[in-house]
Amino acid sequence: MATTALQEAYKDNPPISLQHLLPIDFHSIQEVPNSHIWPKINNFPISLDEKPPNVPIIDLLAPNIEKLIGHACKTWGVFQVVNHGVCLELFDEVESQARRFFALPAEQKAKVLRSSASGGTGYGAARIAPFFSKLMWHEGFTIMDSPLDHAKELWSHDYQYFCDVMETYQKKMKDLSYKLWLLILKYLEASQQDLFTSEYSGALQLNSYPCCPNPNHAIGLAPHTDSLFLTILHQTNNTKGLQIMKKGHGWTSISPVSNDALIVNVGDLLHILSNGEFQTAYHRVLVDQTKHRLSLAYFFGPQVDSLIVPLISSKDNVGVVAPKYRSVKVKEYISLKAKHNEKVLSLLRS
Numbered sequence: 001m002a003t004t005a006l007q008e009a010y011k012d013n014p015p016i017s018l019q020h021l022l023p024i025d026f027h028s029i030q031e032v033p034n035s036h037i038w039p040k041i042n043n044f045p046i047s048l049d050e051k052p053p054n055v056p057i058i059d060l061l062a063p064n065i066e067k068l069i070g071h072a073c074k075t076w077g078v079f080q081v082v083n084h085g086v087c088l089e090l091f092d093e094v095e096s097q098a099r100r101f102f103a104l105p106a107e108q109k110a111k112v113l114r115s116s117a118s119g120g121t122g123y124g125a126a127r128i129a130p131f132f133s134k135l136m137w138h139e140g141f142t143i144m145d146s147p148l149d150h151a152k153e154l155w156s157h158d159y160q161y162f163c164d165v166m167e168t169y170q171k172k173m174k175d176l177s178y179k180l181w182l183l184i185l186k187y188l189e190a191s192q193q194d195l196f197t198s199e200y201s202g203a204l205q206l207n208s209y210p211c212c213p214n215p216n217h218a219i220g221l222a223p224h225t226d227s228l229f230l231t232i233l234h235q236t237n238n239t240k241g242l243q244i245m246k247k248g249h250g251w252t253s254i255s256p257v258s259n260d261a262l263i264v265n266v267g268d269l270l271h272i273l274s275n276g277e278f279q280t281a282y283h284r285v286l287v288d289q290t291k292h293r294l295s296l297a298y299f300f301g302p303q304v305d306s307l308i309v310p311l312i313s314s315k316d317n318v319g320v321v322a323p324k325y326r327s328v329k330v331k332e333y334i335s336l337k338a339k340h341n342e343k344v345l346s347l348l349r350s
């Protein structure tokens with residue numbers, strides 16, 4: 001199978017220990033082991049007396065759509081999108097194939113672990129795991145391009161449907177990301193031709209958060225930001241768990257508005273490109289005692305050789321604004337993030 005550019009970028013990153021790569025066998029576990037107990041999880045917003053604000057919900061068919069999106073990216077770094085045109089059945093298909101994968105015995109899943117040879121593709125714990133002293137109540141499967149080699153390993157005959165569904169979903173998400181991307185460029189008044197015409201890359205992350213016997217002391221995904229331009233997230237089963245850090249309010253839950261709403265997050269590279277005008281969404285995932293939550297995250301970003309140069313807009317500012325970040329190649333950014341995690345943005349500040 002040909003490797004994509006994004007896979008190449010992940011290949012070069014430092015190897016991580018098996019403990020931070022291989023999730024525990026959630027099928028056999030009855031109690032949360034000490035390795036997964038997070039003593040301090042702040043489950044409440046900072047201002048308890050106020051009703052938490054709602055993440056903006058944007059209808060993709062609304063007039064002035066780019067203004068609504070731009071405003072949400074500036075004030076929240078996240079929004080929910082409805083009327084996006086992706087049919088509901090596709091989400092069900094992807095979810096059922098993802099469940100089929102996560103239901104496999106632990107030894108089977110361990111056969112398709114992410115490795116340096118496979119770049120970013122494969123099964124494993126979250127990439128941020130090495131930055132925390134405790135482990136997360138989560139397992140994931142990352143797909144860059146085609147999952148064919150891994151699927152053949154898992155199901156000697158019955159692998160084609162899994163691949164077809166994952167490829168169709170990636171294509172739909174890439175098209176939708178590109179649509180959102182053009183609206184964002186319009187809002188940012190970007191004029192650089194290459195931002196409109198270049199090839200973009202993407203990756204699909206299947207996330208599984210099994211039922212947890214002690215949800216108050218375990219975490220699904222620790223706080224983090226996503227690296228690329230945008231993430232489009234589908235949470236299955238209407239099961240909440242995702243929270244975003246909202247300035248002045250603390251951790252704020254993003255409840256699914258309807259079955260077909262998708263959540264869109266601003267990632268670090270879009271934050272840099274917008275010269276800090278858009279917030280990068282700092283988010284985490286909580287777990288549930290009785291609901292096994294799945295989510296599908298599609299990460300959309302530039303080709304790894306692209307150079308990200310902050311756009312200086314005169315829209316909201318009088319006079320010339322200096323770039324807040326130095327320009328950075330995507331490949332360099334991915335490797336800095338793998339080494340420094342959330343400190344990376346401050347390292348690039350100019």
Ligand SMILES: O=C(O)CCC(=O)C(=O)O
Pocket residue numbers: 205207221226233235241242283285294295297
């Ligand atoms: O499961 C979720 O709601 C969020 C997933 C996520 O943050 C990620 O995959 O980066």
Ligand SMILES: [Fe+2]
Pocket residue numbers: 224225226283
């Ligand atoms: Fe994320």
